[in-house]
Each structure stands twice: as C-alpha cells, then as structure tokens.
Amino acid sequence: MGITSKREKIAQAVFHLVFIGICLTVIIPFLLVFMSSITEENELIRNGYRFWPGKFSFAAYEYIFRSSTALVRAYGISLLITVVGTILGLSIVTLYAYPLSRPEFKGKNLFTFIAFFTMLFNGGLVSSYLTWTRLLNVKNSIAALIFPFLLMNAFNVILMKNYFKANIPSELIEAARIDGAGEFGIFFRIVLPLSTPILATVGLFVAISYWNDWMNGLYFITKRTDLFSLQNYLNRMLTDIQFLNSSANKVSSYTQGVKMPATSIKMALAVVGVVPIMVLYPFFQRYFVKGITIGAVKG
Amino acid sequence: MNIRKKHRIVQWPYFLMLAPGLVYLIINNYIPMFGVIIAFKDIDFSKGILKSDWVGFRNFKFLFKTSDAFIITRNTLLYNVTFIILGTIVGVTIAILLNELLSTRMRKTYQTVLLLPQLISMVIVAYIVYAFLNTESGFINNTLLNAAGKEPVYWYSEKKYWPFILTFVNLWKGMGYSCIVYLASIMGIDQSMYESAKIDGAGRMRQIWSITLPLLKPTIITMILMSVGRIFYSDFGLFYQVTMNSGALYEYTSTIDTYVYRALLQMNDLSMSSAAALYQSAVGFVLIVAVNAIVRKVDSENALF
Amino acid sequence: MRKKVLSILLALAMTVPMAVGCGNQSTEPASGDSQQTAEETASEGSAAAPEEIVVRFACLGTVPADLQQVADAINEISIPEINVKIDLESVSIANYDNQLALDMTSGEQVDLFCSMNFQSMMNAHQLMDITDYLDQYGKELVSEVSEDWLKATSVNGRIYGVPVVNGKAATTQIVMRKDILDKYDLHPEYEMAADVTDPVMTATIEDISHIFSVVKENEPEMTVLYYPVSGNGLSGIVNKDPLDDSIGVLMGTEGFEVVDLYETDEYMQMLEIVRDWYTAGYIKSDIATDTENEMSYMAAGRLFATISESEIGTDAQYKNGTGYDWTCIKIKEPYLTSQSLNMMTWAVSSTSQVPEAAVKFMNLAYTNKDVANMMCYGVKDVHWVLTEEGTVAYPEGVDASTSGYPSSTYWEMPNSLIADPLVGNTPDYNELLRQNNLTAPVSRAMGFSFDNSSVSSEIAAIYAVVDEYRAGLLGGALDLDENYPRFIQKLKDAGIDTVIAEKQKQLDAWAQENGVSE
Secondary structure, three states: OOOOOOOHHHHHHHHHHHHHHHHHHHHHHHHHHHHHHHHHHHHHHOOOOOOOOOOOOHHHHOOOOOOOOHHHHHHHHHHHHHHHHHHHHHHHHHHHHOOOOOOOOOOOHHHHHHHHHHHOOOOHHHHHHHHHHHHHOOOOOHHHOOOOOOOOOOHHHHHHHHHHHOOOHHHHOOOOHOOOHHHHHHHHHHHHHHOOOHHHHHHHHHHHHHHHOOOOHHHOOOOOHHHOOOOHHHHHHHHHHHOOOOOOOOHHHHHOOOOOOOOHHHHHHHHHHHHHHHHHHHHHHHHHHHHHHHHHHHO | OOOHHHHHHHHHHHHHHHHHHHHHHHHHHHHHHHHHHHEEEEEOOOOOOOOOEEEEOHHHHHHHHHHHHHHHHHHHHHHHHHHHHHHHHHHHHHHHHHHHOOOOOOHHHHHHHHHHHHHHOOOHHHHHHHHHHOOOOOHHHHHHHHHOOOOOOHHHOOHHHHHHHHHHHHHHHHHHHHHHHHHHHHHOOHHHHHHHHHHHHHHHHHHEEEEEEHHHHHHHHHHHHHHHHHOOOOOOOHHHHHOOOHHHHHHHHOOOHHHHHHOOOOOOOOHHHHHHHHHHHHHHHHHHHHHHHHHHHHHHHHHHO | OOOOOOHHHHHHHHHHHHHHHHHHHHHHHHHHHHHHHHHHHHHHHOOOEEEEEEEEEEOOOOOOOOOHHHHHHHHHHHHHHHHHHEEEEEEEEEHHHHHHHHHHOOOOOOEEEEOOOHHHHHHHOEOOOOOOHHHHHHHHHHHOOHHHHHOEEEOOEEEEEEEEEOOOOOOEOOOOOOHHHOOOOOOOOOOOOOOOOHHHHHHHHHHHHHOOOOOHHHHHOOEEEEOOOOHHHHHHOOOOEOOOOOOOOOOOOOOEEEHHHHHHHHHHHHHHHHHHHHHHOOOOOOOOOOOHOOOHHHHOEEEEEEEEOOOOHHHHHHHHHOOOEEEEOOOOOOOHHHHHHHOOOOEEEOOOOOHHHOOOHHHHHOOOOHHHHHHHHEOOOOOEEEEEEEEEEEOOOOOOOOOOOHHHHHHHHOOOOOOOOEEOOOHHHHHHHHHHHHHHHHHOOOOOOOHHHHHHHHHHHHHHHHHHHHHHHHOOOOOHHHHHHHEEEEEEOOHHHHHHHHHHHHHHHHHOOOOOOO
C-alpha cells in the first residue's frame, strides 16, 4: 500500500479525529484523577477538583508507600501471578476450545454446553471456598491467587472456539491429515500459528483479570501478608473506607474518630494500580502484534 | 485411508486436549454447584450446610416482598438491553475504524488508551464520576457551570440524567474490551477477500458492508447470546457505587443486584443471597435456551449449543 | 458416550462435596482428639503442651504486619497463666462477617472473635452457648463485666458472648468550632436535659439553630453543618430502645408497646428540624451522597459544626485530628440498651473444638491489664510507649500508617477500660468512662433479644426501604411533604406491621417470663 490517494488521506484524517475525540474522553478523567492525587488535601476540599491545583503535594504517595512498605513486593506478586496465570490459563482455554470447533469431534455440543453452563449457574462463594480450601487446600499459598475462579472461563472458551471455527479452513486440516500429521501436530503447527489474533486477545483478557483480581487474595490469603498482590492492598483500603461510610457499619460511633485515607489518597491508589500496566502494555502489545504478523505471513 | 481408521485417530486426541480444561471446570464450577442447596436451607453454622434444615422457597420470598419488584426488574432488563445494543454497535464500529487505520503505531496507541478504563475498579470510576458531578466541589458545577454563569445542578438527586450517565459510563468502561474481540475477528479475515473485492471496484463502505460485517456476524451473535444469559444480573459497582447509592435516584437506578445488596447488607444471610443468585441464573437460563432455540432455527450455524 | 460422561460428572459432583462436607466433622475430631488429650494432661501437669486457639478481630484498611509478634508477647503471659496459646488473626472490616461465615462452613479453626452483628450471628447459630464455661473459668470476667451487662448477650437465660467493655454511654453531641463561637460571642447555655422527651430539649435545638444562623450569615465561606449520614445524625435524640434493629421500637421510658419508630411524632419532629436546617442552607447540600469523613472538612477549616454520637473526650479526639479547638454540647442523655451493649461482643464460635480454652483466654483478656494493653495497642516500646502522664502514644517516628499494630482498633478489644488510655485523653479518662457506664439509665427491655427468623423476608425488604430513604431524610436533603408519606407507605408494603406484631408477641412473652412490670 505504497501510494495513498488524496481521498484516502482525508478519510484517514477523519478517522484520527474520531479516535482523538474518544481517547480524550478517557484521558481527561484519568488526568483529573492524577491531578487530584497530587493536590494538597485541604486545597481539594476548599476548591474542589481542578485540572491545575493551587497547591501541589505528594503526601498521598508518601502515605501509600509508607503504610505498605511491602508495596514493591506486592507489585512483584501481581506480576508473577499475571504471567503464570496467563500462560496456564491461555493454554488450558486454547486446548479446550479447539476440539469444540472441529465438526468431526463427536462431543462438541456436549462439551460446549458443559463450558457454557458454568456461565449461567454457580454454586456461590461458600461452596467454591469450601472446595478450594478443603479439597485442594490452597489457602495462604500462591496457588490461591492463580487457580480459583480465574484460570478459565467459558466466555473465553467460546470466543476462541468461534474464531477457530470461522478462520481455520477445514481443507487445511484435512490436507495435513492426508500428509500424515497427527492431531497434536496439526494443532501446534497449523492451527496455533493461524490464531495469533485470538490468542493475543484472550491472553490479554486473562492477563487483565489476573492483574485486576483482588477477591482471591481477600478470601484466601488471611495470614501471609507477603502474598498480598497490589490490587489486594489497594482494594482492602478502598472497600474498608467504603464500609465505614455505609449504613452497614454498626459501630460507627467508634469508627467515627478513626482517620481513614482521604480523597487524594484514594486517587493516588488508583494511579498506583494503573501506571505499571500502562507502562508494560505497549511491550505486551508489540509482542502480540509481532505474533499476529508472523501468523499472517504463514497463512 | 479408510474411514474407520480416520475416525479412530480423530477422537482420542480431542479428549486429551479437553482434559485439563474439563478437570478445571469440574473442580472450579461443577463441584461447587452443590452450593445451590444453600438457597433452600436455613443455614445453621453449628450443624453445617448439609445438616441445616430445609425451608423450601422461603429464602426467595424477600425478592418479591418489595413494592419495587417491578421497578428493579424493569431497570435491570432495560439497562441490559441498552448496554447490549449500544455496546455491540460501539464495539463493532470502533473495531472496524481501528482496522481501517493505516498507521499501526497510532492504532496501537489508541487501543492502549481505550483499554485504560478496563484497568480500574468501579470504585475508582465512582470517585471519578463523583469528582465531576459532586454538587459543591465537582468539576462540572464548580468550574464549567460556574464559568458559564449557570446554576449548579444537583446531579445526585436528579434522576432524569442517570440513564444517560450510566449508559455512558458503561460504554466508556467496556468499549476497549469489546472492540478487541471484534478486532481479533476482523484480523482473522482472509485478506485476499478484500483484495479481490478491490479489483472488482468495491469501495470502503461496500467492503465493510459485504465482507467485514457478514464475517463478524457469528462473533456478534455469540457475544449477544452470552450477554442474554446474564440479563438478570447487573454490574453492582455501576449501579451502586457510581450512583453513590443515592436514594433519590432509585426509580431509575435500582436493579435486582442493588436491591439484594441493600436488603441483605445488615442481615448477613447466606441463604437469601444464594436464593437471589439462583433466581437470576434461572431466569437467564430460561432466556438463553429460548433465544438459542430461535437462533438455531434461523441460523443453525451460529447457535451456541 | 454422552450418558457415561454425564453420569460420571453427576457422581463426582454429588459425592465429592458430600465427602468434604462430612469431612468437616469427621476429619476435625482427629485434631480435636489430640487437643482433648492435651487438655487432660494439661490439667495434670503444667508442663503439658498448651491448647491453641485462634483469636480474630477486624482491622481497618490493612492487616497489621506484626500480629505474630503481638501474639507471641501475649502468649508469654497466657501460657504460664492458663496454658493457652493464641494465634491472632485480623480480617478487613468490610469482609469480616463474610469471611467468618466462609471459615465456619469450611471448618477452618476460629475459636474466639469479636462479633459486630450479635443478632444475625445468633440467629444463624454462629455463637456458642458459653454459660457453663463462664461459670467454671470466667468468674473474674463476670464480676468485671457485671451480670447485668451479660443480659444483653444472653438469650433465654443462656449467655452467648461478652460485651466489649469500653465507654458505652455514647450520646448525641453537637460539636462546634470554639474560636468561631467566641468570635460572635455565642455562649450556648447547655445543660443536659434530665428527661429527653421533656420540652426542654426543643429549647436547646432552638439555641443551636440560632447559632447556626449567625454563623451562616457571617461566615459565607464556611459550611455550617456536616455529618456522615452513615451514622445516626440527629436521630439519636429520639429516645428509644431499638430492640435490636430499629424496626419496631420502644419509645420513651414507659410501657411495652412496640411501635414503628419512623411513624412516631418524635421522629417526625427530628426530621423537621433537620429539614429546616437543610433548607436554611446550614447543612452541606450534598450531604446525602458525600462519603468524606467529617474530620477532613474540619481540618480544612471549612466546617463549623458536626453531629457526633460519642463519649466524653470527643473534643480532645477532634482537636487531635484537626488542630482546632471544639466545643461539644450533649443534646441527649446516654441510654443503655441491649443493642448498645451487644453491638460489639466477644464470642466463641459454635464450631470451636476448644471452647474451654477460648473462655479461659477471654477471662484473661478481660481482667489482665498487660494482656488488655497488648490487644489494644500491641507490644510496649515497640508499637507504643507510655507517656509521662500515663497515656499511650506511638514511639518516635511511628504513626498509625507505619505501625505494625496500629491502635486504631482498640475499641473492639475485650476490655480497653483496664488498659491505659490513648494520648490526648486525661489519665483518669477510663475511670470517667466507667462512671458514665454505671450512671447511664438502662432500658427496661435490657436483655430482650428478637428472633427474626420467622419474618426475615419482611426485614430484608424493610432494610432495603430504609436504605433508600435514610440518607436523604437524615441529611435533610429530601422534601418531607413528598417523601415522608411515601417512605411510611413503602415500609407498610414491605410488611413492617407484621414484624412489629411478631416483635410485640416476643417482647410480651419475654416481659412475663422475666417478671418485668409494665
């Protein structure tokens, strides 16, 4: 696509304008969050939320990093579970989804339904907790952050199955079979290279769910504070503040005097949670895009 | 190659591939499903779940005790339908536009930015919305309306704005996610189809209309079907936290999830909360089976199961 | 094929959890047995291995990092004294009840904990009947806490927990900036009204309204009044016994008629006062949705007054937190009810295998000053130091956010009255609190506990209605003419009359049984 016509140039300019508009709706709120996090607390209360505060202060960040000296460690835990969880989760989902996409596989409807059914019904937290703690004893271990709930979900399975179905030509597979390739060989050497876009997509979804997760840490990590992930730290603070402000707080006459983190700290917590993935995402993306182009060449 | 041999080769590797996922689903999803019995029990901790007394459908009663039963059901359904329709349109549009961009570097940048809202929790989104809409110190009242010389708006007590605010927040948070799904499908489309269309003189709109969209159809249908199964659920954070649980807005913001939360906040009753969840899944289940049956009739290729 | 897979799945799904569920009971005794034998030998010789119990409390924000260190220090006392070894656990307050339910159903060991939901935990059988254990191992505890207080945590004469001992005589106070009062020469005559239902009360409210109007007029930059609506706001001035949940209450000081609080004249009058304040522009306009702590506004110098439900020493507390001087006016006399006592209760979990040990430790924690200090503030000279006047302060260079065991949860510990008081208070602070506890009038329904299991669906629906209106009404943001009748009607739709009738029935039976005269 070497020469771009004038018409094309105008079209491209319009597209860029649209995207810049959309991106602004995202960036502006984030900017407000960031600015509030470096606004002096009293200034925030006196003059409200501004994009350019009258008085800067990094007290909120000082508070966060001081109160959780293990915050750096928590970054490490988050990163670890995200990487391990994504690799495991992506493998297990891909392996489950592929057979479902093959018309010659006899159990495809049954197993699709088995996966799909889990989206509709669940036994609730109590029985899941019981299964994971009593049957598999994951409590207070790193496994508790990786295995329960997050490793595989039906949504991703079905996305992937559909992709395989739509984009892997059956003739290709049959041709490979005639050439004597085994099913696993076909899967690894033909199907996977053709599926990089969906691998990247599902991989990203799984990675985001691991990065954002804090429930597993909340329920399963009760003693080993060294296993707290970043989001676990942040959300414990946020939800406790929220609880103290809610009518569920029956001991409000006692917690009234307890000074909980103020607005600027809440905002700083949000920044601390987002920045690392903003920094890392372009690297992931480059890797994924590379994968996609390789796939395209091979296809 | 005879047919029998082919069949024998074909089946077992598939089961082997399925195995890890199946084991996981059994452990993570199917074994805990026995938990639905909690909805029919009066939990007595000293006896344990299995030995607690059965109480039939008593735990479901509170869902229908409220005079707002109609409102919460209506809100849940209407918001979900709106979100499904608009979410699909926005997601597909953004994906197609992204795909049309020539500069891959800009495409990556936009994509990263669009994904940002997905990375923050609803609690934080609630704070952001609050920073804009807060009556006294919020950005809109404090800076924008003030500068325009207009009266401040009491956002959190004016319910008429909220269907729009909530829809906007939902799209804002979800667009990065849904467009990626569609973008992956578009990228999987065989490029030669476009090239031959170009040779035939088809313009951009024509290509989108007759190649991209038809090939996206299965993905779109799947995504919609999957949302239908959760149509009785609502994003608790969106309807409770983003609205700051403001009572004045309930007529337009109260959903089944927020009602259940408010009712059980102080009761701490396991049985009633699992009854509510079971009710939501059951309705979703019936709907999804019905819709899937219709899809199967019209277009059997794209039915979910 | 399909059938086979399905049947295997079904079989798995049915049997595994059953095995697990039963396993709770069948695997636990193994450890329980060893603990029992340990206990038997323990009674023979003190050299035997101590019994281990798990003690749990709620934390705010983050889990204290030094729990183990504090537990070790406590064990240095408790092992020689009662041969019990404790393991301290702390769970985020927002997830506290939930986690307890999870752990109890899954057979996790939790023996002793601070319950902040006595009624619902009672109804779900989460608390163990400890009457006999207290008789045997808790004599000192009972005399420290007093038999009267234990009535609040008893049902049908059996004791299920022990109230936290701290200042219980909290009351509604208006807290105002002292320098501003002085500036406009406002000196509210405040005498505590002897009887709150007496008309003297209204005079006090008028005084306060007058002060507010002066401040509003002269300090346009200031918000006159703000309080978090998660608390009780001004509703604390309505004299009542909430009978556990405020759905059907006893009003005033006489009679045993259960009435709908929200329909009473007293409640309506209170709402009218608040609404007047709001329409006059005294109250922060977005009070109903503001989640900011009042301290933030007070510290920023933007707030003139707040309403607080608290004990003596509120002025010191606010001065510490904000840097300004505050004048506190009590606008109601304290009133002890079952709910104010059992709001926080230390209890033994009904799944505990070692209740004796748990009660032994309870006895120690309620009566031993060193243990009380450690539970409240951590290890001396590590987490806190004793100041010259005998109060507790953080050591040099440590504060609430860096401490490995912050003092911000002292109020939920078994007995903070025998511990040293926190810095900022007078050294005799705890003595004063104790006096207040003894002199506060006690509700005639003290010891009544409502079993709501037969009306739980009505109660859930009522809670949802109350939650819809409470913030708007308590903050004055809702127009009463329009919303109040709707609120009352919705409560009726949700079945409040059924609940009140049931409560009346139980209360009458209770009154008769306990010989409480009308």
